[in-house]
Every structure is written in structure tokens, then in C-alpha cells.
Amino acid sequence: xxxxxxxxxxxxxxxxxxxxxxxxxxxxxxxxxxxxxxxxxxxxxxxxxxxxxxxxxxxxxxxxxxxxxxxxxxxxxxxxxxxxxxxxxxxxxxxxxxxxxxxxxxxxxxxxxxxxxxxxxxxxxxxxxxxxxxxxxxxxxxxxxxxxxxxxxxxxxxxxxxxxxxxxxxxxxxxxxxxxxxxxxxxxxxxxxxxxxxxxxxxxxxxxxxxxxxxxxxxxxxxxxxxxxxxxxxxxxxxxxxxxxxxxxxxxxxxxxxxxxx
Amino acid sequence: xxxxxxxxxxxxxxxxxxxxxxxxxxxxxxxxxxxxxxxxxxxxxxxxxxxxxxxxxxxxxxxxxxxxxxxxxxxxxxxxxxxxxxxxxxxxxxxxxxxxxxxxxxxxxxxxxxxxxxxxxxxxxxxxxxxxxxxxxxxxxxxxxxxxxxxxxxxxxxxxxxxxxxxxxxxxxxxxxxxxxxxxxxxxxxxxxxxxxxxxxxxxxxxxxxxxxxxxxxxxxxxxxxxxxxxxxxxxxxxxxxxxxxxxxxx
Ligand SMILES: Nc1ncnc2c1ncn2[C@@H]1O[C@H](COP(=O)(O)OP(=O)(O)OP(=O)(O)O)[C@@H](O)[C@H]1O
Ligand SMILES: [Mg+2]
Numbered sequence: 001x002x003x004x005x006x007x008x009x010x011x012x013x014x015x016x017x018x019x020x021x022x023x024x025x026x027x028x029x030x031x032x033x034x035x036x037x038x039x040x041x042x043x044x045x046x047x048x049x050x051x052x053x054x055x056x057x058x059x060x061x062x063x064x065x066x067x068x069x070x071x072x073x074x075x076x077x078x079x080x081x082x083x084x085x086x087x088x089x090x091x092x093x094x095x096x097x098x099x100x101x102x103x104x105x106x107x108x109x110x111x112x113x114x115x116x117x118x119x120x121x122x123x124x125x126x127x128x129x130x131x132x133x134x135x136x137x138x139x140x141x142x143x144x145x146x147x148x149x150x151x152x153x154x155x156x157x158x159x160x161x162x163x164x165x166x167x168x169x170x171x172x173x174x175x176x177x178x179x180x181x182x183x184x185x186x187x188x189x190x191x192x193x194x195x196x197x198x199x200x201x202x203x204x205x206x207x208x209x210x211x212x213x214x215x216x217x218x219x220x221x222x223x224x225x226x227x228x229x230x231x232x233x234x235x236x237x238x239x240x241x242x243x244x245x246x247x248x249x250x251x252x253x254x255x256x257x258x259x260x261x262x
Numbered sequence: 263x264x265x266x267x268x269x270x271x272x273x274x275x276x277x278x279x280x281x282x283x284x285x286x287x288x289x290x291x292x293x294x295x296x297x298x299x300x301x302x303x304x305x306x307x308x309x310x311x312x313x314x315x316x317x318x319x320x321x322x323x324x325x326x327x328x329x330x331x332x333x334x335x336x337x338x339x340x341x342x343x344x345x346x347x348x349x350x351x352x353x354x355x356x357x358x359x360x361x362x363x364x365x366x367x368x369x370x371x372x373x374x375x376x377x378x379x380x381x382x383x384x385x386x387x388x389x390x391x392x393x394x395x396x397x398x399x400x401x402x403x404x405x406x407x408x409x410x411x412x413x414x415x416x417x418x419x420x421x422x423x424x425x426x427x428x429x430x431x432x433x434x435x436x437x438x439x440x441x442x443x444x445x446x447x448x449x450x451x452x453x454x455x456x457x458x459x460x461x462x463x464x465x466x467x468x469x470x471x472x473x474x475x476x477x478x479x480x481x482x483x484x485x486x487x488x489x490x491x492x493x494x495x496x497x498x499x500x501x502x503x504x505x506x507x508x509x510x511x512x513x
């Protein structure tokens with residue numbers, strides 16, 4: 001398998017030495033080219049899992065293999081798009097996109113490549129601008145272009161559209177779907193929006209919380225574009241809602257119990 | 263009304279009040295000379311070039327001292343930010359040194375470097391170094407972890423990460439550090455010059471006071487104040503504002 005996540009556990013210990021199991025025995029296999037969403041309530045460990053694939057966080061036990069190599073540290077084969085655009089404010093849009101390329105090619109090639117990917121997200125006109133001159137949605141598109149430009153085998157996206165308004169988000173969904181079809185990248189997409197996951201992905205991994213585990217692994221075989229199959233989408237949404245209801249109740253009950261104690 | 267206009271009106275009012283007060287002898291000329299005598303003293307000082315030499319001498323010391331203090335401050339700040347041990351030891355010493363006015367080093371500096379330039383420049387360097395150190399240290403430690411994570415997923419690490427991401431990300435703090443270093447260095451310079459041999463603005467101030475030339479005393483005070491305000495507002499605040507804007511720290 002292209003990405004193999006094997007028996008991943010993650011335990012954080014807080015300052016009073018209480019162990020907090022965030023992820024418990026996560027096993028996933030993701031084939032090359034798949035668009036998979038990881039869906040779950042807040043705090044279930046989605047970001048933690050994604051940054052483990054990126055190599056930014058280490059597992060307490062278990063291992064992750066990407067394209068036959070054990071993940072030890074971050075690498076350009078795994079591009080990550082964060083919830084915030086994470087552009088470097090002191091660099092122009094082009095310089096930001098060139099940042100991951102500068103060691104692999106000469107300036108001219110890098111600039112050319114940056115131009116190509118800015119075109120892909122329809123921002124060629126803003127090449128010379130600075131991030132603070134761009135709207136949130138534009139910044140996020142630059143950040144996607146920056147990640148795509150280094151041609152990673154896997155695209156890791158952590159709620160990349162979470163901070164955007166509805167219209168912008170929906171437009172970016174369309175652009176991302178097109179980019180995915182054009183580039184055939186493997187995409188691991190973290191979200192807590194059920195409709196977003198159904199709209200975009202081949203497969204939805206539903207996670208439960210405390211501790212984070214996989215509670216369902218759903219193939220989405222609704223033809224694209226999905227907007228045209230509203231009934232099937234609604235039915236799947238209903239089904240996932242039912243799965244998550246229990247999890248959300250669990251969180252609420254825990255909160256209530258905690259408040260009652262303190 | 264624009265702030266500049268308000269400011270102009272305020273200072274005009276102040277000088278008019280000062281002039282009228284002198285005119286009607288609300289205070290005696292020996293206690294507070296009139297604006298006209300101050301003006302005459304300044305014109306005479308510039309005409310015979312003494313004030314020009316003073317300005318040149320003062321700025322020479324300041325620029326040497328400030329440049330050295332920015333270099334040492336940056337190097338020390340990087341060291342404190344990168345090494346926990348250095349921060350725990352040298353860091354606490356820097357905090358202590360920062361809390362005392364650097365002029366108290368003058369007697370010692372005079373023993374080491376004699377009564378001339380060396381002692382004053384030493385005091386100026388001490389004046390600027392520690393604020394710069396503390397700002398550089400804070401700047402590096404406060405770099406948004408998201409930038410570092412993003413850079414690492416893009417294949418950056420080690421020295422490349424430090425020079426290409428961490429240092430540029432802390433530029434707003436470096437600029438603030440430089441502005442404060444200038445302010446402290448300027449104060450240290452004036453204090454040092456008051457207590458040592460000329461030429462220099464501080465020296466002329468004391469010299470004029472020894473000879474009872476109150477008009478020149480006030481004239482030099484005004485020059486010192488104007489230089490301080492102009493450098494701070496026209497140079498440093500402007501750079502700081504541009505940097506904050508570019509770095510997205512200000513709307
Ligand atoms: N550095 C850390 N130290 C201690 N606990 C942490 C740390 N990072 C995350 N956690 C805990 O791990 C759990 C999962 O965090 P994570 O950020 O992965 O959740 P998430 O599923 O991405 O949530 P959200 O949808 O809100 O982003 C949380 O309960 C959080 O408190
Ligand atoms: Mg998260």
C-alpha cells in the first residue's frame with residue numbers, strides 16, 4: 001500500500017503526569033491516488049495523525065510507511081497545507097512558492113514553476129504582492145500552490161478551508177477537485193465538515209474521540225460532480241451524522257461530568 | 263485637524279508664551295533666557311562652527327558605539343535564544359545589566375581606556391547592547407511555530423531554517439531592539455559627554471553652564487532633544503511601521 005499506518009498510538013502526558021491517550025491503535029492503508037478524508041469531532045486527534053504522516057510529530061508506538069519508506073522526519077514527498085496559510089509575510093507570493101524549490105533548480109526554473117502553479121490557483125496576477133495584501137482565501141490558494149509546486153507524492157491538508165466563508169470554500173472545493181483529477185495526487189484531507197468530506201473524497205475515515213479511534217471507514221461511490229447527486233449525498237450525510245452523534249454525546253457527557261466534579 | 267498642524271500650533275504657542283514671559287519679566291533672564299537670546303546663541307555657535315564640530319564628534323561616537331552594540335547585541339541574543347544554559351546564566355546577567363544606567367560604568371571605563379573617546383564609546387556600547395540582546399532573544403523565541411512547521415515540511419532545517427525563516431520572522435523585534443538601543447545609546451552618550459572632555463554636545467552643555475551662558479545651555483538642550491525626536495520619529499518609527507505592516511502584525 002502507498003501509505004501504511006500501523007498500530008499508531010499517541011499518548012501525551014500533562015504536567016501532573018496524567019497520561020492522555022489521544023490516538024489508540026490506528027490502522028489505515030491508503031492506496032496511491034486516493035482522496036481520503038479524515039472526519040471526526042474536535043479533539044479526536046485528526047491533526048495529530050496528519051502531522052505524524054508529515055513527520056512533524058512522533059508516535060508513542062507504531063509506525064507509518066509512505067511509499068516504502070518509514071516516516072522519521074518531514075520531507076518534500078509529503079506536502080502539508082495548514083488551516084492557516086502559513087505564508088512567510090516577508091516574502092512576495094512568488095518568493096513563497098519558490099521557497100521549497102530553491103535548492104532543486106536554478107532561479108529561472110523555480111520562477112517559471114511558481115508561475116505555473118500560481119496560474120493553477122488563478123493568482124498569476126498577484127505574483128509580486130505580499131501576503132498581507134491578499135484575502136484569506138487567496139492566501140490559502142497560494143499556500144496550496146506552494147505545496148503543489150514541490151510536487152509531493154502525498155498532499156496532507158488540515159482543515160485547509162476551515163477559516164473561509166461559504167462561497168470561497170465552495171469555489172476552492174471545485175479547484176481542489178480539479179487539481180486532484182489533473183495531478184492524480186494522493187490526498188489526505190482532515191475536516192470536521194461531513195458535507196465537505198462527502199463532496200470531495202473517495203473514502204471517508206470517521207474517527208471517534210477519547211481516545212481517538214477509527215469508528216467507520218466508508219467508500220464514497222457517488223459519481224462526480226457530486227452536486228448532481230443530492231439524494232445519495234443526503235443519505236450518506238444522514239448515515240455519518242448517526243455515527244458521529246454518539247461521539248458528540250460522549251464529549252458532552254464528559255464535559256458535564258467534569259463540571260459536576262469541579 | 264492633522265496631528266502635524268496640532269503639533270505646530272502647540273510648539274508655536276509654547277514659544278510665544280516663553281517669549282511673552284521673558285518680555286514682561288515673569289522670570290529673570292539669568293534663570294530662563296528669552297527665546298531670542300537662545301536663538302542668538304545657537305546662530306553664533308553654528309557661525310563659528312563649534313556646534314557643528316560638536317555634532318560631528320557626538321555622532322561619530324554614537325554611530326561607532328551603536329554599530330558595535332547592535333552587532334554584539336544580535337550575537338548575544340542569538341546565543342541566549344539557542345542555548346538554554348547560556349540563557350540561564352548569561353541571560354540573567356544581561357537582565358541585571360540592563361536594569362542599571364550604563365553611565366555608572368564611566369569611572370571604571372576611564373580607568374581602563376583613559377579620559378578620551380574610548381571611555382565614552384564604551385559607555386555608549388553598554389547602553390545599547392543589552393536592550394538589543396533581549397529583543398533579539400525574545401524575537402527568536404517568539405517565532406510563530408507554524409512558520410517553522412511549514413518550512414520543515416518544505417525541506418528546510420538546521421542552518422537554512424535559522425537564516426531563511428527564524429531570523430526574517432524575528433525582524434520586527436530586531437527593529438524594535440535597534441530603536442531602543444539607539445535611544446539608550448543616545449542618553450548614555452550625552453551623560454558620558456557631560457562628564458568628559460570635548461568636543462561634543464554634552465561637553466559644550468557643561469562648558470556653557472560653567473561659564474554661566476544659560477542661553478547656550480538651553481540651545482544645546484534643544485538640539486539634543488530635536489536630534490533625539492527626529493531620529494526616533496523620522497527613521498526608526500517609520501521603519502518599524504513599515505516592517506509591522508509587511509509582517510502582517512498591524513492592520
Ligand atoms: N502538544 C500537545 N500536548 C498535549 N496534548 C496535546 C498536544 N497536541 C494535541 N494534544 C491533545 O490531543 C488531542 C487531539 O488534538 P488534535 O489537535 O489532533 O485534535 P483535532 O482532531 O485536530 O481537533 P480539531 O478538529 O479541533 O482541530 C486534544 O485533546 C489535544 O488536547
Ligand atoms: Mg485539528
